[in-house]
Amino acid sequence: MDDDSNENPDTTPPEESTDRERQATWFERWLAQLFEDRFLWPPHLDDASTEATPSRHERPPPPSALYTYARHVPYFSAASTVAAMDGEQVPFCVEDSVGLKDDKFMVGVVDRTFGDVDSHEPRPQRDYGEDIERHRDVPKEDFGAFMKTGIPPRGTVLVSWQSELKTELIPEAQLKLLDRALYVGDVVKRSAKDHISGTVIGSRAVCTLLPLSMRDDTQRNPAAADDVSVKAVPAEELLHVHEYNEGALVIYKDWVGKVEQVYDEVAVRLPNNSVVIVETPDDLEPDDPDVDRLSVGDTVRTKKGNLRRGRWKYGAFNPNVQPKGTVVEARTVSLNVHWLARRFISSESVPADHIEPPSDLYTDELESADFHVYDAARGTPTVLPTSPNDIDKSYHVAELAVGDRVKFKDLTAAAVKYDGTRSLPNGYPVGKLKRIPRTETLGYDMNVFLVMQTHTQVTVQWQDLTITEDMSQTLIPDPNVGDDDEVWPGEIVCSVEQRQGHDPTTSWLTEPAKVGVVQSVKSRDRIATVRWFETFNVRFAGEDLIPPVETGRLLDATEDVSLYDIRSTPSLNRRRGDFVLIHPDSALYKINGELASTTNAINWFGEVLDLGLDGLITVRLGAALPVIDVRVRIERVTLVYSSDMDNQFDFMPTLDGESIEDDEDSEDDSEFDTDSFNEMWVDMNGEPIGATEDEDWSTEEEDADDDDVSMPDLIPQENIDTSKTTPEAHSDNERKESPLILRNSLPPGIYVRTWESRLDLIRVLMIGPSDTPYEYAPFIIDFYLDSSYPSQAPEAFFHSWTEGNGPVNPNLYEDGKICLSLLGTWHADERNESWSPGKSTLLQVLVSIMGLVLVKEPYYNEAGYDVHRSAPETKLSSALYTERAYFKARAFIAHALAPKLLDKAIVAATSILERSEQGSDEEERDGMNKISLGAVVMLKRQVAKLEALKAKAT
Secondary structure, X not given: OOHHHHOOOOOOOOOOOOOHXXXXXXXXXXXXXXOOOOOOOOXXXXXXXXXOOOOOXXXXXXXXXXXXXXXXXXXXXXXXXXXXXXXXOOOOOOOOEEEEOOXXXXXXXXXXXXXXXXXXXXOHHHXXXXXXXXXXXXXXXXXXXXXXXXXXXXXXXXEEEOOOOEXXXXXXHHEEEEEOOOOOOOEEEOOOOOOOOEEEEEEEEEXXXXXXXXXXXXXXXXXXXXXXXXXXXXXXXXXXXXXXXXXXXXXXXXXXXXXXXXXXXXXXXXXXXXXXXOOOHHHOEEOOOOOOOOOOOOEEEOOHHHHXXXXXXXXXXXXXXXXXXXXXXXXXXXXXXXEEEEOOOOOOOOOOOOOXXXXXXXXXXXXXXXXXXXXXXXXXOOOOOOOXXXXXXXXXXXXXXXXXXXXXXXXXXXXXXXXXXOEOOOOOEOXXXXXXXXXXXXXXXXXXXXXXXXXXXXXXXXXXXXXXXXXXXXXXXXXXXXXXXXXXXXXXXEEOOEOOOOXXXXXXXXXXXXXXXXXXXXXXXXXXXXXXXXXXXXXXXXXXXXXOOEOOOEOOOOEEEEHHXXXXXXXXXXXXXXXXXXXXXXXXXXXXXXXXXXXXXOOOEEEEEEEOOOOEEEEEEOOOOOOEXXXXXXXXXXXXXXXXXXXXXXXXXXXXXXXXXXXXXHHHHHHHHOHHHHOOXXXXXXXXXXXXXXXXXXXXXXXXXXXXXXXXOOOOOOOEEOOOOOOXXXXXXXXXXXXXXHHOOXXXXXXXXXXXXXXXXXXXXXXXXXXXXXXXXXXXXXXXXXXXXXXOOOEEEEOOOOXXXXXXXXXXXXOOOEOOHHHXXXXXXXXXXXXXXXXXXXXXXXXXXXXXXXXXXXXXXXXXXXXXXXXXXXXXXXXXXXXXXXXXXXXXXXXXXXXXXXXXXXXXXXXXXXXXXXXXXXXXXXXXXXOOHHHHHHHHHXXXXXXXXXXXXX
């Protein structure tokens, strides 16, 4: 593909250096210019004369790696990096490593931010053993509100300080951003205002380590940390101190599982040099209240009985010795494992163990040859050829964070390397590793270190296929990563258009007309370049694939398509960092194209490294001996575990920015949601059933000769038609009075119909308000007033006509749910009231839906997003959501076949097309008045459909 074809105005990369000598020492120069360690500042930096300090404004040269298949751009900007490190114009994120500007020894981790809605759990004190502190610059009333809602006030963050063991709500202006936790597979941007985004495809990190045995001393004298810490230690040289950790993936025989709980036996060295394995480790109280799991070097105290009943390794119980000491060993004796999947077997292979292993594994199982801990940091033993998307064996290293306890993989080699004689190119000392001999610790290994700071550099592949290397703190997580219409290179996409000959009676089954692989994306224009498969067999039942699935051979030609004409489905895609099972009899290829030979036992499980532009994915068989990277078709793997699975809960968005789990009893909806009930409202094709004479949509003042009876006029009138008589059998006065109240109180744009035989059923038509993405679109909602009404809210069912392309609004679900506090589906607070018997009415529900749901900027109806309304960093996300909502709402008009609405909708859509095609590229888009090029393509198609419907109706 020609380079010019991938040009995107979203990035303007600097020119690439060609100085090979400078490239050879790039990593060292990176450390010299960008490594700003909180424990690495020599005294002379505080003096007026700093000529000896290397300039931070000299752009470092690019890395030495040359990429063949995509253009590589060394996107280091000294100005942006320094600004990021100073905390200027860079939003703080959860898990960020931060420092206090006026105290270089204060280092901590961000726990909560105003912008991260996932961190806004109420009553935050429940998560901490010690009281949360308030910085003096945070007003008391703001702090009180935070302690209740869990939402940090704008401009503040909650930080857990590692150096003083406290948690504090503090203004962002007091902080300096040191590092950002980004992992392979994360989608990032340089700014929330940027259209283009990229995927992290590689990372490398260096750490500052402090001996855990010296932590207490350095807390009393922070300056002492400079003398005992070791700087610029690559993460690949380190291991977590515990061999088994919660969340780790393990393999036992033919099963893969995830560790849920770890049980350790703990040995404590007492002041008299005796060592005991305590009877009950849970009764040990660490001096650090935030320690979740004890490790070597922790100081603890306990009751004397816990020591007396323990197993003594050295010495014996002495009641005169204080029951406190230092942990010298924490040995795992059992694991609780949640088993995820069993390997696939072919008919020719040896039968696998079909019986699921027990949830609890003990020492015998852990030490057996059948048990393995999957180590994602293991690299291939030799340097393999570069893959089409430029991933090599160094793509993955141990994921370390500030506060982690670690040890060296090779302590002897580390002691030689960090002997105190080495320094960084700028002259700063690296430090000396002071090894603790086992002879001084009764034979126990006490060489455990605390990660005090990290610096991470990530490799990012952008949507236009450029690849850059960036300091992680110069990037932010992409807020639009969950959008249905966002795609990235290597993803498999399906056309929204369905295959010809599709049987309309099998509405549960969908067959896309085209399936292909995204080659690149012009994000500003909302256009993707796709290579389609020549032959394929892909069918869906909802979002699930129907086997067998085949993708076939890719065509040579590419096609530019609108992002609104394609969709990416999770069932047909894998992400970098996903763990998968490889199907038996799959063709496995090394990344250089040769058939891979895997003769060892564990060649069926691995981690996704890369998404190829040819439809193949690269999988690292990390448990194989030796480790090997193979390429395989996407349909030949099955997802076992993804980081997204950690939060698989059924949550719905709420207008008030909060969410609750939908725990309504499904049986309560049985009378309302059955197929037989729905048949009263729509026919088999989804069209409204023809009404009898007394059930037509009408108003009291409408012209009897009006032929357009399928939809009412938009002019405000008496908007309800009820029967002249009410069956005396209905004794519920409230249900009889509801239509009468609505008769005289309905606002413009809302129309109601009732049935004389079923006064417990009400159908409501809402016409989307002008100047919103829902303008002129008809929305139909059915209400059921059961015997509990009005003591309880009515039940509601929303008719969605988006044809499986996602909800038209965050609060209007495709399955008919309406998320509204008045209906009892959300939390109520001071801003959003709940249903109140004797006070709340059906009219309130209708007004709330019209005024709070069908709004101009529906993006902020997402859970927790209301606090970001009008924030500059969310304008682009809001405009993109509005753009999508507008298209989906046009489908409602086409479905309803309403000629008068069609006239208005066609005129409005045509005006948008004219403004979008005539406006300049610099003119800001808002999703309605001016839209992207990809959206223009889609809207023209929809206007043509609307005009065809109008011609057919006339």
